Amino acid sequence: MIVIRPLSDTPEVRVALADLLIEAVAHGGSVSFMHPLAPGAAHAFWAGALAAAARGERAVLGAFNDGVLAGTVTLHLDCPPNQPHRGEIGKLMVRVAQRGRGIAAALMRAAERLAVERGRSLLVLDTASEGGAAGLYEGLGWTYAGEIPDYALKPHGGLVGTRLYWKRVG
DSSP states (O other), X not given: OEEEEEOOOOHHHHHHHHHHHHHHHHTTOOSSOOSXXXXXXXXXXXXXXXXXXXXXXXXXXXXXXXXXXXXXXXXXXXXXXXXXXXXXXXXEEEOGGGTTSSHHHHHHHHHHHHHHHTTOOEEEEEEETTTSSHHHHHHTTOEEEEEEEEEEEOTTSSEEEEEEEEEEOO
């Protein structure tokens, strides 16, 4: 059974998130990092992200399968003053061995519910044009807004575009 809950900064959580991030990057996940990702960099990223969550600037959700972290998603809430109604989805990752079980979809639904609870009515996200999760997002009712070519480097090198999506929630 998959259990999804907000994560807070503990050594165990940070290690599990860092391991997940390193695995995602090693398998080509376009989540802002290059391969090979050093453990120290992964830990530092999550320390900062979890500190931002503690300040209410974002929420980091974890999906647990039999008590083991199987995936995560981040809901960014720290938007400019003229965008208090908006949030952004980031860092959706599921362990390779846990994929195909509906974990990513469950994480997205949980993030959308949390966004509504936090007073958000519009969410945005981006995903890599190649190897990204466009099919998942479209299947969950997200609207494709367009593509930016050569947006970022792939984890193993070479440029990749990004597809932009939005969704009204609540």
